Amino acid sequence: MTTVDLHARLADLDARIFDAARSVGRDPLELTRIVVTKFHPAELITRLHELGVRDVGESRQQELTAKRDELPNLDGVQWHFVGQIQTKKARAIRAASDCVHSVDRDRLADALHAADPDAPPLDVFLQVNLTDDPGRGGAVPADVSALAEHVAFSCASLRVRGVMAVAPLGVEPADAFARLAEAGASVRRVVPDATWMSAGMSGDFAEAIAAGATHLRIGSAITGPRPVRD
Template identity: 75%
Template sequence: MSSTLAQRLADVDARIADAARSAGRDPAELTRIVVTKFHPAQLVVDLAALGVRDVGENRQQEITAERAELADLDGVRWHFIGQVQTKKARAVRAASDAVHSVDRDRLADALHAADPDGNPLDVCVQVNLTDDPGRGGVAPAGTARLAEHIAARCPSLRLRGVMAVAPLGEAPAAAFTRLAASADAVRAVVPDAAWISAGMSGDFAEAIAAGATHLRIGTAITGARPAHG
């Protein structure tokens, strides 16, 4: 195992703790998800040996392959954080403990239909903080209505909160303030849906200040991503 990986993990965790204290928050409230996008499955093994319990993937093919390869690895929760095609909902649900990117009724319905009687799947409503309707996420004005649909129509999904990516070209703090408003709208529907999945390697301090509970951090911990096809 690379000592560099351990050092990067320790450095990021120290920065997270500093940001939490600066915001008047308890670092223990935060869940750090290590995004292993495009890295080999061995990285997850190495991270688990360092005490990492939450990892994230962006692509269905990768999370499916890694879960199969690491079937004997205990104690790790797998978070799917990428866009989900409805036709891949069954595979995503089978490989994930949480899906952060539910942004439309049809996807919620497909994830529920994939295993309606199975263990509840934790999900977040993804909110689009840009003006581009082609980006992933529901518009902020539609957040509560999607939450209502999940709560009423998809009993095998456990609505946990909201997720978003800060837009390029905008101060992250302003974007995350808007996400906090969407989080309030979801909690008005499901009061215990307290997750705010926000903040990546470059902006997690701003996300923490705005109330984020789940941080999705990749390259600051894993290093540069390998080339991929």
């Protein structure tokens, strides 16, 4: 993809975000657009940075670490980890992330805190599982407030910012994100300033915005199809 094409994709996506926000009476400036670059080369992030992108997302620890190491001089970039986390990789993710979107259990929160307990607070979202499958990532909605309490009061180097979820397949995104908003309200009863909501991807960001999303995780609408991996 040429830089001209990339610029056009960014402009088109941002216009659609603007329209979606305005249609529900929200200020587009309160939204953070995160470009997810899974499987794309680090060079793409450099070009995105030249076009003004400052929030980049990765969902694999090895890829996040490698890209951040390869691009140490990109001023102002915030690196978001948006994938599932094995507890054994918490230290590496803590070292490479400015924000983690997928804290879903006490043990993981403890591992992220123990990785650098004296560091400035790491922004985290609490991931909510909106499916009936316990094998999927995320805490069940009924347990999210207890998780918030644990992180807020037992993990001083983590800062609970809000909630995150992926809309399940086969479910209307608006209904899924309404449930996420309810989970967010329960978290705010524990952490009043946890007002962020990470929701919405290329195909459902408009519904997420209508439900109150503050952080949108957009991949293919900007980057095009992911490269095929061997």
